[in-house]
Amino acid sequence: METLEAKKTVPPFPKEKHWLFGSGYLLRENAHMVMPDLIAKYGEIFSLSLPLTRLVIAAKPEYAKYVLVDNNKNYQKSLAYDMLKLLLGNGLLTSEGEFWKKQRRLAQPAFHKQKLADLTAMMVRRAQNEVDSMKSKAESGEYYDVAPQMTNLTLEIISEAIFSNGVDDKADLISRQITMLNQYATDKLNAPIRFPPMFPTPANVKERKAVKILDKIIFDIIDKRRKEGVSKSDLLSMLLDARDEDTGEAMTNQQLRDEVMTIFIAGNETTANAMTWTLYLLSQNPEAEEKMIQEIDKKLDAGVELNFQNVLGFQYVRQVIDESMRLFPPAWIVGRRNTEEDEIGGYTIKKRTNVLMPIWYFHHSEKYWDEPLKFKPERFSPELKNNIDRYVYFPFGGGPRLCIGNNFAIMEMQIILILMYRKYKFRLKEGFPVEPEPLITLRPKYGMVMKVEKRNKQQ
Numbered sequence: 001m002e003t004l005e006a007k008k009t010v011p012p013f014p015k016e017k018h019w020l021f022g023s024g025y026l027l028r029e030n031a032h033m034v035m036p037d038l039i040a041k042y043g044e045i046f047s048l049s050l051p052l053t054r055l056v057i058a059a060k061p062e063y064a065k066y067v068l069v070d071n072n073k074n075y076q077k078s079l080a081y082d083m084l085k086l087l088l089g090n091g092l093l094t095s096e097g098e099f100w101k102k103q104r105r106l107a108q109p110a111f112h113k114q115k116l117a118d119l120t121a122m123m124v125r126r127a128q129n130e131v132d133s134m135k136s137k138a139e140s141g142e143y144y145d146v147a148p149q150m151t152n153l154t155l156e157i158i159s160e161a162i163f164s165n166g167v168d169d170k171a172d173l174i175s176r177q178i179t180m181l182n183q184y185a186t187d188k189l190n191a192p193i194r195f196p197p198m199f200p201t202p203a204n205v206k207e208r209k210a211v212k213i214l215d216k217i218i219f220d221i222i223d224k225r226r227k228e229g230v231s232k233s234d235l236l237s238m239l240l241d242a243r244d245e246d247t248g249e250a251m252t253n254q255q256l257r258d259e260v261m262t263i264f265i266a267g268n269e270t271t272a273n274a275m276t277w278t279l280y281l282l283s284q285n286p287e288a289e290e291k292m293i294q295e296i297d298k299k300l301d302a303g304v305e306l307n308f309q310n311v312l313g314f315q316y317v318r319q320v321i322d323e324s325m326r327l328f329p330p331a332w333i334v335g336r337r338n339t340e341e342d343e344i345g346g347y348t349i350k351k352r353t354n355v356l357m358p359i360w361y362f363h364h365s366e367k368y369w370d371e372p373l374k375f376k377p378e379r380f381s382p383e384l385k386n387n388i389d390r391y392v393y394f395p396f397g398g399g400p401r402l403c404i405g406n407n408f409a410i411m412e413m414q415i416i417l418i419l420m421y422r423k424y425k426f427r428l429k430e431g432f433p434v435e436p437e438p439l440i441t442l443r444p445k446y447g448m449v450m451k452v453e454k455r456n457k458q459q
């Protein structure tokens, strides 16, 4: 029997496990789906064994808040971010401590309200170009994969925000590298034995090649701007002009590259996935789709020209996005590693444990949602939204490391949806297999093959 003096233990381990690679191996495939079963069996906090790695799943909103906010000083980014460092270097997503704080302070003004307002016209122009380019597809009625189309569109938008230029002819090349890197990083994370990045395994060699291609694109842009010597009102100029408060030094080329690459990747991959899932969900839920279309028609018929202020007024469009990110959170899990021993839920969390907070599980659990598998944007009406626990629904993370681009992403997605559904609807190819694949982000495993249909009502 336990006594008060009993030594605290680490969270329990599941009984089932791989004979060599431990219970962490249970997550190697479809981790997002396996996790809820494990939580049902072993409770809201449990350990998983992996060679040379401590892993704890913390599946209670209080635990997530504790790690991300209350005791965040004791936590750094987890193992998955080590995998991302080869690509992102020491940028905002992967850096730590005082260095991260300084960089975040420097980048923050680029995401202020006024900056976003300035970017709205560009987002409208880019989204409208995309809509115009759909005309021939709508006429032919052909089926095509909308996922790469969303990737290219969000790539153009994020590039123009950072560099004042699209990447136009390079968009395909870039998105192919990002897809590969997403897969490699996940494979490495799930591999029972992890080789250091410099070790010439076939995966490491391919990964380095993909990073090199992206590096060249980014460095060329930085060099060109330096040579031009003019300051623009974009993020690149802001970072180029920034000076260290103490030393007065500018950022090195490498640091600039890391920050630009981070925002470039983080601002594209997540948003493209969220958009693709939203098109899918709307195609499967004609009632919600119709309600959204009515809102769009009503406002646009009244002669509204989209701008920063009135985009926010498309309330139902926003609810559709919120609900879509509940069902398919692009960041489906978020993790931290403690620097000092800690205690969560009465259990000891040993130093350097990867504590994972399964966003997918929180977003799908019957414990927190009525009919969790149904797509119901009404959950996010202004009256109901305030009752949703901040750490039950957190697609953008939380605490000091909250996504810096959350308002940017929402604005961008609203504009794209409004302009696309003003003219068209999307229909999934009959029998097309839709399956989420939990890579670093949650992607549709086979893409999303749809056709675009002209709506009856035309502007």
Ligand code: HEM
Binding pocket: 077, 092, 093, 094, 104, 158, 262, 263, 266, 267, 268, 270, 271, 274, 329, 330, 331, 334, 335, 395, 396, 397, 398, 400, 401, 402, 403, 404, 405, 406, 408, 409
């Ligand atoms: C639907 C779209 C998006 C989703 C779901 C998303 C999600 C997230 C999440 C969950 C985090 C926190 C990760 C952690 O705590 O470890 C994060 C961080 C970050 N995101 Fe996003 N994001 C989105 C769009 C964007 C956009 C558009 C940008 C840039 C324009 C961006 C840039 C960043 C950056 C730089 C960080 C690191 C912030 C820091 O640690 O200071 N994201 N994002």
